[in-house]
Structure formats: C-alpha cells, structure tokens
Amino acid sequence: MRDANLFNFKRALPRMSWNPKNLYNLWRRSVGAKVSATDYTRTTKTLFQQRWAAKQLVRAYHGDYINEKSFKRWYLPANLPDVRPASSAKDDLLLLTKWANKTSAVEKEIKRREEEASKGLAPVGSLMFSEVERRIDVVIFRSCLAHSVYEARRMVVHGNVLLNGRKHQDANTRLAPGDMVTVDPKAISFLRPRTAKADPDEEVDRDVVPSKDVSPSIAEDGSSTGQIPFHIPDYAAPFIFIPAYLEVSFQTCSAVYLRHPTARPGYSEVPTPYDADGEVVRLAWEWYAKVRPRMRSKRQLSRMPENRQ
Incomplete structure (x- = not known):
C-alpha cells in the first residue's frame, strides 16, 4: 500500500514506477551499495x-x-x-x-x-x-500507458479504462487471454501538453489529474499542429519495454492480453528487478x-x- 515514504532511500525498495527516485533505488539494489544485503x-x-x-x-x-x-x-x-x-x-x-x-x-x-x-x-x-x-492495472503499466502502477490503478477506478469496449472500474480484475484494455488518451499524462515546469521534488506519481481545458492538438510551443503531443518522462528509458504476452497499439492506446506469462530455460516473461x-x-x-x-x-x-x- 502507498505511503509517504514510497521511494525511501534508506529502505531502497524498487517499485513499479518510472520515478527517478525509484530508478536510483533500483540501481542501488542491482549494482550499488545494497547488493550485499541480498x-x-x-x-x-x-x-x-x-x-x-x-x-x-x-x-x-x-x-x-x-x-x-x-x-x-x-x-x-x-x-x-x-x-x-x-x-x-x-x-x-x-x-x-x-x-x-x-x-x-x-x-x-x-x-x-x-x-x-x-x-x-x-x-x-x-x-x-x-x-x-x-491484473488490469499491472497490464496497463506494462503496456507503457502509465508511468506507474499507482497511476494505472487510478485510471481504472476513475473510469478512464475500457475492458473489451465497456467501462471497467475494478482494478483487482485478472484478465483472461484475448481481453483488450483501452485507456482514454486524455488520462495519459505524457500525452498532454506541458503547461508549467514540474517541481523536481514532487513525486511524478501524484501528477496524474488530466487537464480538461487543454486541447490534445496543441503542441508544446503552443502552436496548433494537429498532432497529439508526446512528452516522455525523464529517466524512463530503463522501464520502456513490453512483455511478450502483451500486444500493444499506441495509436489506439490499447493493449491485448495474449496469454498467461510463461518461463523457459534462461528466460522468464515476468519482469522483476531480481x-x-x-x-x-x-x-x-x-x-x-x-x-x-x-x-x-x-x-x-x-x-x-x-x-x-
């Protein structure tokens, strides 16, 4: 469950998030000072x-x-x-x-x-x-449609997610093979134009409320281009990958859950930092x-x- 010390440096517990603080904790657990603890x-x-x-x-x-x-x-x-x-x-x-x-x-x-x-x-x-x-919220996060599993969970609870074409607000649902999840583009934070520079000390996970009075066709410089703006969060590169059991379409902001994760010699389809x-x-x-x-x-x-x- 979330708390104020989600990315505490002393505990250094990796989470499902693109937050730079989480990336630092992940580095400490992988090659940094916390490796000896495991x-x-x-x-x-x-x-x-x-x-x-x-x-x-x-x-x-x-x-x-x-x-x-x-x-x-x-x-x-x-x-x-x-x-x-x-x-x-x-x-x-x-x-x-x-x-x-x-x-x-x-x-x-x-x-x-x-x-x-x-x-x-x-x-x-x-x-x-x-x-x-x-879980439907984890699938949204793995599909790179949300920069944290907490944001993906809020998307579902707030009614911004469709399951097989119907609104679905139960974030605890476990999907079956063939289920399609669609996210409202207005709810995806990095598909909205930047209005002001975010506070670097502010947790990225909390900045997820969509701006209803901003048109998605306005580019970052304010000129109308007819294209949806795309602003990937900083330090997100290590987390941008899609597991083999998902088929994602970024044009429609949707993902299909193909099958359950499996494992074979030398390879596991369940992403884990360990x-x-x-x-x-x-x-x-x-x-x-x-x-x-x-x-x-x-x-x-x-x-x-x-x-x-």
Whole structure:
C-alpha cells in the first residue's frame, strides 16, 4: 500500500514506477551499495530472517498495494516446481549406488544430469507473480500507458479504462487471454501538453489529474499542429519495454492480453528487478509456501477478486 515514504532511500525498495527516485533505488539494489544485503553466502542472519527480507523485497515491487492477506489467499499459485537448488541427498544416493557396484546406473544418472545442465532449468520461481501480472492495472503499466502502477490503478477506478469496449472500474480484475484494455488518451499524462515546469521534488506519481481545458492538438510551443503531443518522462528509458504476452497499439492506446506469462530455460516473461530464479525469489517462495492459507471456505471464495480465467 502507498505511503509517504514510497521511494525511501534508506529502505531502497524498487517499485513499479518510472520515478527517478525509484530508478536510483533500483540501481542501488542491482549494482550499488545494497547488493550485499541480498548476498546470503556469508551472513549472520537466520534462515527465517533471510526469507522475511526476501519476501519484503519481492512484495515491494510485485503488488505492494495488495493487502498481504489477499495476496497470500488469491494471488499465489497453487503450487510451483521445486525452486530450491538440488540437495546433497541426491549426491549421497549416487555415491551409495556407486559403492553397490551399479556402475551402469551411475553412468546413466551422470549422463542425464549433464544433459539437464546443458539445457538449463526454467526460472519457475518468477512465476510466483504470474497472477499479479494478470491484473488490469499491472497490464496497463506494462503496456507503457502509465508511468506507474499507482497511476494505472487510478485510471481504472476513475473510469478512464475500457475492458473489451465497456467501462471497467475494478482494478483487482485478472484478465483472461484475448481481453483488450483501452485507456482514454486524455488520462495519459505524457500525452498532454506541458503547461508549467514540474517541481523536481514532487513525486511524478501524484501528477496524474488530466487537464480538461487543454486541447490534445496543441503542441508544446503552443502552436496548433494537429498532432497529439508526446512528452516522455525523464529517466524512463530503463522501464520502456513490453512483455511478450502483451500486444500493444499506441495509436489506439490499447493493449491485448495474449496469454498467461510463461518461463523457459534462461528466460522468464515476468519482469522483476531480481534474478528470476535467484536466491531472493527462492527464499520468498519458501516463505509463502509455509504461511499461505490452507483452507478456502465458500464464504472466502465469494470474496475472491474477479478472475476471468
């Protein structure tokens, strides 16, 4: 959930935003001073503390505005393949088999492991957030039609978004393959002419109220050109990408949700600031695997956010 210290430099938690402060926090977590905080090879933290810190990092980026109880109940997949590295128990079993003079079985197992290592494993850990990526507000942000997921959420709530041609104001809706989302161009902040220079200390995410008395055909210099002005926010280049599961048309300010995100060896379609199958994601999944709700009554099912499958 949003708060006054959303881009706090001390915590340095990356968010779904093009804000320059967020870019600085992302740099600190990637290559800056905060990299050592997620290196658990030599640490005094307990396993519980490592999982808690990893959960805090991934939740700050993936749906920080979603209530934690709702996230655990509705936005976690039922199960995932094992995201932990291979345990030493298999190596011990291989060694015992070798001692039992079963050389052919040992050679077969070694060959199988070499083939598996050459192909690589899909980063399935990132698929923990595939349900969050289906949300209509996240789809609008991924389509580069809003400079933050918070602005995209306000667009939906304020009635500036159409779902399959009809006004839709539920930002919790999860899309189905083939759904088309259309955003009113007047609600997109960087498609409006600049009237005054913004305060550099002001959060960009809060400057999202459209100006109704300004014609979209007026260029930045005030001359009528017949073209819609386009003013991309500063420092937005690192965030301008479109995932493979979306088809975006900037001429019509619309996007089609093609399919659910997937992962293959060496590649994940779920954008995340962390290694898609790294230690942070693994520890976060281990945390949620232990604390997620086990029972879902009919009363709880009736409260489930709209899921279009």
